Amino acid sequence: MSKPEQTLDVTVWRGTAAGGELETHKVPAHDNQTVLDVVSWIQHHSDPTLTYRFACRVGMCGSCAMMVNGIPRWTCRTHVGKVVDEGKLTIEPLRNLPVIKDLAADMDAFFDKWVAAEGLHHPTQSRQDPIEPIDATTPARKQANAGIECINCAVCYAACDTVAGNPEYLGPAALQRAWTLLNDTRDGARATILDAVSGAGGCHNCHSMGSCTQYCPNELDPMSAIAGVKRETVRHALLRRKDA
Amino acid sequence: MKTPPRAHPLWLAFILHRLSGLALALFLPLHFWTLSRAITAPDSLDSFFALTELPMVKLAEFGLVFLLAVHLFGGLRLLALEFLPWSNSQKTLAAAAVGVAVLVSGSFFLNAI
Numbered sequence: 001m002s003k004p005e006q007t008l009d010v011t012v013w014r015g016t017a018a019g020g021e022l023e024t025h026k027v028p029a030h031d032n033q034t035v036l037d038v039v040s041w042i043q044h045h046s047d048p049t050l051t052y053r054f055a056c057r058v059g060m061c062g063s064c065a066m067m068v069n070g071i072p073r074w075t076c077r078t079h080v081g082k083v084v085d086e087g088k089l090t091i092e093p094l095r096n097l098p099v100i101k102d103l104a105a106d107m108d109a110f111f112d113k114w115v116a117a118e119g120l121h122h123p124t125q126s127r128q129d130p131i132e133p134i135d136a137t138t139p140a141r142k143q144a145n146a147g148i149e150c151i152n153c154a155v156c157y158a159a160c161d162t163v164a165g166n167p168e169y170l171g172p173a174a175l176q177r178a179w180t181l182l183n184d185t186r187d188g189a190r191a192t193i194l195d196a197v198s199g200a201g202g203c204h205n206c207h208s209m210g211s212c213t214q215y216c217p218n219e220l221d222p223m224s225a226i227a228g229v230k231r232e233t234v235r236h237a238l239l240r241r242k243d244a
Numbered sequence: 245m246k247t248p249p250r251a252h253p254l255w256l257a258f259i260l261h262r263l264s265g266l267a268l269a270l271f272l273p274l275h276f277w278t279l280s281r282a283i284t285a286p287d288s289l290d291s292f293f294a295l296t297e298l299p300m301v302k303l304a305e306f307g308l309v310f311l312l313a314v315h316l317f318g319g320l321r322l323l324a325l326e327f328l329p330w331s332n333s334q335k336t337l338a339a340a341a342v343g344v345a346v347l348v349s350g351s352f353f354l355n356a357i
Contacts, residue, residue: 071248095247159248161255207262208325210254223254227326234327 008084010038012050016101022090023047035068035075035083039091052103059217062153066103067092072158073153074217092190094155095158110154113170118196119177122189132151134188140183147180147225149218156212156222168201171223172212179225182232191236200231206230261318264311270309 006029014023025046026218027038036054043050055062059077066075068083069090080089097105135141156172157163163171178197181187197203203226211221250256281289295301320342324335 067248155306161247161250164247207258208322209250209253209258210252211248211250214252214254228329230326231329 005157007087008038008080008101009088010042011088011090012039012042012103013099014050014102015099017098020099020102029080029087031081033080035066035073035078035080035089035091036064038080038089039066039075040154050103051101060151062151065094065153065155065158065217067095067158072215074153074155077217094154096159096160096163097154105154105172109167110157110171110173111152113174113201114177116196116201117170117174117178118193119174119181122181122187124186125190134185136178139216143225143228144180144183146220147176147183149220150176150180151218153217154217155168155217160244161209161211161212162205162207166201166205168207170197170201170203172206172226175206175229176220176222176225177229178203179232182229194233194236197229198237203229203233257318257321260314261322264315264318267311268315271311 007026009024009027010027011022011024014020024137026043027041027046030037036057039050039052040054043052048206052064052066054076057065057076059074062074064075065072067073067090068075068078068162069085069088071083072094076089083089091103093099093103094105097107097109100106136145150173152173154173156176160169160172163169175197178193181193182190187193206223206226208223208227210223213220213224250259278289278292281292296305321339324330324338328335330338
């Protein structure tokens with residue numbers, strides 16, 4: 001049991017797109033608390049105007065990612081004890097995205113790029129067709145199964161230095177989504193996806209720095225997925241028939 | 245805002261590859277210019293070669309070979325990483341095999357000369 005007088009120095013970023021500043025709160029320390037618990041405590045007991053975003057609290061919805069002591073993390077499943085630095089926590093909105101207010105980042109760019117990478121389902125069948133049996137043991141399906149565990153939290157996007165340097169870059173999550181669809185036998189727009197991910201902001205911007213894979217809270221491997229997309233675009237370019 | 249810590253092996257490999265590439269890009273024009281002196285000004289090339297006996301220049305040559313080696317193997321690493329759809333353990337084994345082979349053949353080569 002921690003003693004009741006123990007506190008954490010929690011610094012949160014306050015502001016809007018126009019600018020902001022850091023503000024420190026004293027928050028009671030407990031043996032078991034998440035970073036999201038700490039943020040919620042500030043809003044409930046110290047400053048009700050603090051804005052942040054969360055929904056499921058169990059690491060499924062991908063809403064609550066923030067920068068915690070400089071590292072992008074899913075705050076609902078980040079134990080304070082694992083990240084606290086000498087009793088101090090600094091919590092900021094996700095990097096590489098514009099801020100709406102306080103700790104809530106504007107996710108529009110992130111999701112727009114998901115769509116720009118053709119991360120949509122392109123059906124090959126209609127509801128009138130019988131359900132297509134899918135063999136779960138093929139290598140391609142295993143690749144696709146790995147990628148669908150992505151919860152769209154944008155931690156990889158915030159961790160990526162290539163995104164920081166090139167705002168046009170689609171980013172790890174969108175490209176991993178493209179790789180998932182390229183491996184999904186039910187998707188019928190292979191050429192469209194490959195065109196979408198091989199343009200100016202596409203997969204070939206990636207320098208394989210690996211920060212996406214390093215910080216993905218679900219332990220996915222977007223860097224290797226992007227490598228797969230690179231291979232496919234090269235194969236497609238080499239094998240493409242010269243129609244013109 | 246603080247940027248995320250980058251002290252993980254893949255990021256360090258990236259920065260080593262980028263910096264060695266930039267340094268080699270700066271070196272190459274100088275290298276070609278010096279070689280061109282063999283045709284345009286052989287005498288000044290000979291006096292330049294005398295400079296290469298200096299210990300500082302020897303040290304710089306070591307740095308150059310280091311840059312070349314780092315960039316060569318870094319490039320092979322990237323090609324393997326991105327173009328070979330192998331599992332991570334397969335890649336580790338392949339890298340270890342290449343490393344041992346370079347060590348063995350390198351020491352044989354040094355013995356031979």
